[in-house]
Amino acid sequence: MTTSTTTGSTATGSAATGAATDPRPRFGDLLAAEWIRFRSLRPMPWVLGAGALVLVAVNLNAARYTYQHTGPDGPPPGSGYVGVAVNVSFTGMSANLLMLLAGGVGAAVIVGEYTTGMIRTTFAAVPDRRAVLLAKAGVLAVVMLGFGVLVSGVSFGLAQALLGRRHAGVSLADPGVLHAVAGAAALAPVCALIGFGLGTLVRHAAASVVTTVLVLFLLPASFNEDHRWSAAIAHAMPFTAWRRLAEADPTHVLQPPYPATVTGSWLAFAGWAVASVLAAAAVAHRRDV
């Protein structure tokens, strides 16, 4: 390793001039920086790529099963095929896998910074910690929304192409179909932000994954829909909210006494996302690093 003292004058100025000419801080710079950080982590493209393939495969397998069990003349009238066609293009199984993957990626983005000590370097470079956390969350949300749109869209397209050969397919224009596809796509950023928020609170790799699993999977299971109050809590959970959005045609489904609403489900998604980011920003702002 050779070092040259003559190059010094190009890397450092001849006087301490920086402080006098600080440009106006722009949030866009932080977003750009966090985008560089996100994509420069070597495992990230692999995790997301492999995850997308698995999710699409799980959904396609369900569509194939329906295809095989539908006669060449199509489904019988009044059988509620719309609901089935939507359900097999994004199954509960792949919703669970997506939640796990997105929550893990969200936690990894921030926990990786805390466990390595990188967070000190980051905060020393940008003392406005809340802005840093918002930028990280913003990049995470956009990337995971893209991931969700890709997985949900490709799954839907392939499933309907297959079912269409049995006259059992639906299109995005059919009632309720769009919010089902969009709900599956939005599940990814929402769960990623929940993982991000919990990761910021816990700051420990294994512990934050466990916490994320508890919040995403165990918490919803603790509330039934028999009472108005517990139904309200249950409907506010990300998985339950997704399940309601995925019901394109509720007329053929046995409804509980206090059914969830589409609007309420979108609000639940938004509430989790916003609360997670605000909690992360508030905690990081106050806590010593």
Next chain:
Amino acid sequence: MSALVRCAARPSGGTVDGMIEVHRLTKRYGRTTAVDDLTFTVHPGQVTGFLGPNGAGKSTALRLILGLIEPTGGTATVGGRPFRERPRGLRHVGALLDAGDVHGGRSGRAHLWALARGNALPRGRVDAVLEEVGLAGAAGRRIAGYSLGMKQRLGIAAALLGDPPVLLFDEPLNGLDPEGVRWVRGLFRRLAAEGRTVFVSSHLMSEMEHTADRLVVIGRGRLIAAETVTEFAARGAGPDGARPGASVRTTEPGALADVLTAAGAAVAPGDGEGALVVTGLDAARIGALALDHRIPLLELTARTASLEEAFMALTADRVDHPAGGAR
């Protein structure tokens, strides 16, 4: 962009821009006091060594200055403002706290580029600092594969990115080879000569002896000394430091030893024929006593206490974890 355009050299030193002012700074963790009522000032245009034994609170103090941890009491400002009030930091303070404070999964170049981008610094700065620290060839490799010395160089590169008036380094010489140590010393001297404030912590006096102009010495979180290196070295021979001494060679070592011992000195045999090592009397007094007793002296050399001795003497009772201490 305009921030990076090089201006003609400004008159160096004296500006409040680069001053680090620490006032009654205190940080407690439960019942442990890591930093205890510290007050000192670090000036531009100089290399200031920040010395203390392991666990003295140096790293805590540096993190307090950077606003990474909140003080229990007191204030720390850089250029007259608490560092945390600045939305972006790299143009104001460049810091290397711990070379390990990086994400090993990224390349060195991506690490620096993200830091630069967040502070609206142009991409050219990344290549410039990589070249400066000698990491240009390894910039595309994952940081996890870097040696400690390479991580130190990467940390120094990050500190230089924003061309800041103030630079903080916590134990920057750890893991560097002798050539690297020489380079870092030269770099610190040059940064100070450019009018910057350079504040460098170390637990080894010898690292600072030929690099620093001033010293801030702490022990157990408290300030022990804040003065020039010369003043600090003089303490070694002073009443509150190690005792003065001299090496002496004579034709009559036995007689001289008796005389000096009678005068209150400790005398030990030195290297070679008739040589003695005297502690507790200075050279002038030894010469006078020899003359009085008509003992011929062949050599008389005042032993000026080294900085290391001064440091050891001052911090001996402030070490938290002395080796071989009471169980």
